[in-house]
Every structure is written in structure tokens, then in C-alpha cells.
Amino acid sequence: MDFAFSEREELLRKAVREFSEREIPPRMEAMEETGEFPMELLQPMAKLGLTGIITPPEYGGVGLGMLARTIALEETGRVCAAIPMAMQVHHMGCSVVNDFGTEEQKKKYLPPLANGKTMGVVAVTDPSGGSDVVGIQTSADRKGDNWIIKGRKCFITNAHTSDFWVVIARTAPGAKGLSAFIVHKDHPGAKLGRKENKFGLRGANTGELVFDNCEVPHANLLGQEGGGLAVAMKTVSEVGRPGMAAVALGILVSCLEEAAKFASERSLYGKPISELQGIRFMLAEIYTELEISRLLCYRASWMKDRNMRCDTEMALAKYYTCDAATRCAKKAIEIHGSYGIMREYKVQRLLRDAMVTIPAGGTAEIAKVVMSRTALAAYQKR
Amino acid sequence: MERVIVCIKPVPDPKDWGRLAMDPETKTLIREGIPSIINPLDKHALEAALQIKEEKGAEVVVVSMAPPFCASLLKEALAMGADRGVLISDRIFAGSDTLATVRILSAGIRKLGPFDLVLCGNSTLDGCTAQVPSQLGEMLGIPNVMHVCRMEVRDDKRLVLFQRIEMGALVLEAETPILLSFTKEVNSPRLISFLGILEAEKKELSVWSHEELGLDASSVGLVGSPTKMAGMLLRKKERRGERVEGDPKEAARRIADRMVQMGIL
Numbered sequence: 232m233d234f235a236f237s238e239r240e241e242l243l244r245k246a247v248r249e250f251s252e253r254e255i256p257p258r259m260e261a262m263e264e265t266g267e268f269p270m271e272l273l274q275p276m277a278k279l280g281l282t283g284i285i286t287p288p289e290y291g292g293v294g295l296g297m298l299a300r301t302i303a304l305e306e307t308g309r310v311c312a313a314i315p316m317a318m319q320v321h322h323m324g325c326s327v328v329n330d331f332g333t334e335e336q337k338k339k340y341l342p343p344l345a346n347g348k349t350m351g352v353v354a355v356t357d358p359s360g361g362s363d364v365v366g367i368q369t370s371a372d373r374k375g376d377n378w379i380i381k382g383r384k385c386f387i388t389n390a391h392t393s394d395f396w397v398v399i400a401r402t403a404p405g406a407k408g409l410s411a412f413i414v415h416k417d418h419p420g421a422k423l424g425r426k427e428n429k430f431g432l433r434g435a436n437t438g439e440l441v442f443d444n445c446e447v448p449h450a451n452l453l454g455q456e457g458g459g460l461a462v463a464m465k466t467v468s469e470v471g472r473p474g475m476a477a478v479a480l481g482i483l484v485s486c487l488e489e490a491a492k493f494a495s496e497r498s499l500y501g502k503p504i505s506e507l508q509g510i511r512f513m514l515a516e517i518y519t520e521l522e523i524s525r526l527l528c529y530r531a532s533w534m535k536d537r538n539m540r541c542d543t544e545m546a547l548a549k550y551y552t553c554d555a556a557t558r559c560a561k562k563a564i565e566i567h568g569s570y571g572i573m574r575e576y577k578v579q580r581l582l583r584d585a586m587v588t589i590p591a592g593g594t595a596e597i598a599k600v601v602m603s604r605t606a607l608a609a610y611q612k613r
Numbered sequence: 614m615e616r617v618i619v620c621i622k623p624v625p626d627p628k629d630w631g632r633l634a635m636d637p638e639t640k641t642l643i644r645e646g647i648p649s650i651i652n653p654l655d656k657h658a659l660e661a662a663l664q665i666k667e668e669k670g671a672e673v674v675v676v677s678m679a680p681p682f683c684a685s686l687l688k689e690a691l692a693m694g695a696d697r698g699v700l701i702s703d704r705i706f707a708g709s710d711t712l713a714t715v716r717i718l719s720a721g722i723r724k725l726g727p728f729d730l731v732l733c734g735n736s737t738l739d740g741c742t743a744q745v746p747s748q749l750g751e752m753l754g755i756p757n758v759m760h761v762c763r764m765e766v767r768d769d770k771r772l773v774l775f776q777r778i779e780m781g782a783l784v785l786e787a788e789t790p791i792l793l794s795f796t797k798e799v800n801s802p803r804l805i806s807f808l809g810i811l812e813a814e815k816k817e818l819s820v821w822s823h824e825e826l827g828l829d830a831s832s833v834g835l836v837g838s839p840t841k842m843a844g845m846l847l848r849k850k851e852r853r854g855e856r857v858e859g860d861p862k863e864a865a866r867r868i869a870d871r872m873v874q875m876g877i878l
Contacts, residue, residue, distance in 0.1 A: 241685070242813075249804055
């Protein structure tokens, strides 16, 4: 096994780190206050290549793989996790068109996504539930050359910052009755609903979409009629879950950096608290969680880049890394003592951000459902 | 304008300065194991070159005298937009002072052939001598201007330079070929893009030793350096507090006076 990164990957990490350290901090106060994504950052991110990182070059993207994407999201997440949260959903919007779109749809929708003209969105979650995808009630009925969509989607990241959304709606009863549509914000009946006020990942807009007899041309059907479940599951499991894992990985890196820095500077009993064994044990525990999470995230991405089946590995990376980020953010706060609960210190934001990663992109329990299938299939006969 | 050469130097990353140590024998910094970055002012020089390339279509060649592990920094410069990289690397170069360094760099630049401009950063984070640009200009037999804070390219031959001085700037007219060294005011270096990284993989990166440059071993390295490091004193950073009491306005005035005395204001 070769665990080393390539020269290209190392340079990519450096490029994203420099970009993130320069461009994100001046915007963080406004993001925390308003919860809004800094749209003026979209073009610089496009210039960097982040918005088109996994989009093929013929559609304006860079055409790098999942490992490169994971590294890029990790490095932006190290500075502010809301940014890669918005980006990873954007990438879902790109990959769903790339994987299921006609050539005409790809040529129309992928370039503005890759070039940072708008943000990608995949709207799966109904008010009836996100984990129960088959239970989606948002409906789409054929009427001549159009489809009429009725219903609502909630907890949709990038909803309010996008010109078009990929929406999963029910066209027939049952699991094979879901279809995917590309809905423009100016299609008749398409409306923006409420903006959510999350306690973490502030700066990744999350909101509601309302479809009030929304008319969408048949040409905007994405993939096959009845193929919406496959669209949703493939995008969530192969792009969404590793994306969320990478966001949490960035938070983990920051947990260790902040905790180590504070422990090295804070003096008690005449010496830095980093010399106290209890604090050292906590730092070692954070380090352990970080390294495990790195291995899980990078391995799942490596498998995806080789077209290996990796839905279990993606679920495992997402479940473990998001949980680990929450545990380690709590430890980082404890290392800071009372400073850790003050808004001026970064560690309190790390905990708030980490907690939001847990239900986003699929709950831990859904990840365990996926993992348990593999666990049983692979091990029950031994 | 045909060719712009940019000299870049790897320096220890300031974030890791706490781990730097000095070799007790040679009195030089032990750089192994310490991450290196492109000297920040050299990035400003490279950005100036890239802007000329975009306006005038010149070839930008980055040259660096450095250990082999610094090839990655040249790759970084290629990813920023330079067309070609030359790493001048040889064990016998170790310990070179600024004069020996300039002998090496000038040999490398001459080997490249005709050029219009040689661009450098004013000084480096580690040595801080600010001697290399002027020495290099002299050794190449071309004029040199330091502390350039602004540059306007009039045409392929003529430049207008603003040279930072204490009370403002001198405005100079110059003609190529010339060597310029820059302050950080001159521009804001661009960030690397992912496309730049991919393009850099196709660009030429040569490695030249002392034999390829025809350099005499006695003119380089510690042996060829007329100046020798005698030692390094590390300044200890300590927190000092001074208490100022009394009327707030009066106290503020005394604090301001104290800051002027200390050279802070």
C-alpha cells in the first residue's frame, strides 16, 4: 500500500490552504452573523478550480477525482466548515447532471456551475422526511410537454443561492415512481421558501423550496422517468457522504490545531498546560480520531477514483468522521477551559459546526443501515 | 519582450522557525526536515513577471539555487504561470555566501541565453542581507534598481520604475536589460489554481549541477565564500508590562510618547 500523496495532491493542498487562509477569514464574522454564503467568493473559487473540481474539462471543469476533492474540502473546512459544506452540495449538483444528464443538459448546466455563475443543488428532502427517500410526496404530473410539480423541499443547502435545482419528485407510486427534474428558479410556480437559521455551518445557506403547480418542460427531466431513486441514492452516497466527511475532517484538523496551540501557550502551575499528562492524553485522543478519520476518508475517495464500489466505505467515513469531529470539538473546548465557551474563541464554532454535519447528508443511523448490510454479508458465514 | 528571468529562493517556513537549529561546525541553518516556502518577496517578483507575460507575451523562467527537495517550490512557480524552471543544485554549493551564490546564479542565467529582465525580491526572510540583487546585476554586467514599489512597462525596451525611498519614491526611466528587485507594495501575488497545477506537470524543469555551469569548485560553497557566519543570537521574546496610571487623557499621551520612544509609532 502506498499511503503517500502525489506531488499533484500536495500542491493542490497547498493551493487550497493558501486560498482559504487569505480569502475566508475576512468574511467569517459576516457569515456567522447573517448565515449567508459569501457570494463574492464564488468567482475566486471558480478561478481556483474548486467549483469545477470534479466536472470534466469539456464542460468547463478541472476533471480531478474524489481524493483531490476531499483534500480541497478538508483544507477549506480547516478554516471555516460552512464553505466546504456549500461546496460539497454544489458538487452534488454538478455530478448529478454529469452522471445522468443528456449531452444537451450537460452542455447547458455544467459550464455555469463549473465557472461559478451559480451554485449546484440537489433537493431530495421532503417535509415528510429525508431518510425515507421512497416516502417522498412532492409530486410531478405530466401535462402535455410539461410536468407540473407540487410540494415542498426542506433543509436544502444552496437553495437560495442557485439559479436552478435538481428536484426529486414522485411521478408514480412506489420505489420506482421517483423522477429527477432540473427546475429553474424562474419556472412558473417555483418559489423560494423560508431560510433556516442553523446554529452551525453558518454561511452555508439552508432553506426551503416551494413548488406551487410549478411548470417544468419535459426536456428538463434528468435521467429516466422513474429513475429518480437511483439519481438520489448515487449522488448522496458517492458524492454527498464523502463531501460531508471531508467537511468534518477539516473541523477535526482545526480542533487539534486550536487545542495544541492553546495548550502550548496557556500556563498553569508555572508551565504550559501541554506538559500536563491529562491534557496530553486529550490531545492524543484528538490526534487518534483525526488519523482514523483521515484514513477512512482518503481510502473511500481512493476507491471512488478507481471506480470501485464504495458506498459502504463512504457511509463509514461519513458516520465516523462527523461523530469524531463532535467528540474532538468538545475535547478542544475542555482544553480551553472557560475560554472555550466564549464566542471570541474558534473552538465553540467547531462544536456547533461539527454537530450540524451529523444529520446533514444522511443521518448516522442511515449510514449504519448501509454498513450493517456489508457487515452481515461479509462476516456472518465466517 | 522575449524573456524574463525570476530568481526565487526557498526559505524556512516562518511557522516552523521555532524548530530551526544551527550547525555548530559550519554555522549554517539546518534546513532538512523544516518545510520551505518560496521567499515571499520573490513571489512578488514572479507576479510582476507574470503580468509582463500577460501583457507582452514574454517567456518567464524561474531560477533557483537550492537543494533537490526544493524542486517542488519551482513546480509551485510553474503552477503560478512561469513557463520553465531551472533548479541549480549541487552539494558543493552548500554554505555559499551571497557572492558565491551570485557566481552560481549568474552562470545559470548566462547559460539560459539572452534575456530582457531579471527580477528578484529585495531580500529573503532567512539571510536578510539584501545583497544578492545588486551583486547579481553587477556580475551580469547590467544595471540594477532595488526597492521597486511600482513598475510600468512602456514598450519592449523602456520601463518607468518607482523606487521606494524614506520620504516617498524616486521615479526612474530605465531600459532593458536590467535587474530589478521589488518591495511587497508592487503587487499582490496570484494564488495557484488547479488548472495551473495540471499545466505545470507539462512544463520543463531542468536541474543543473556545477559541472553543467562550468563552475570552479573553489569559487562556490563554503570554500568560495569570503564571508563566514560567526554565529547566531536568537532574540528572546518576553512579555513586559508597564503600568500607566492617572488621568486617562494624560495616560494616553504618556503611552503614545513611550511608543514613539520604542520605535513602535
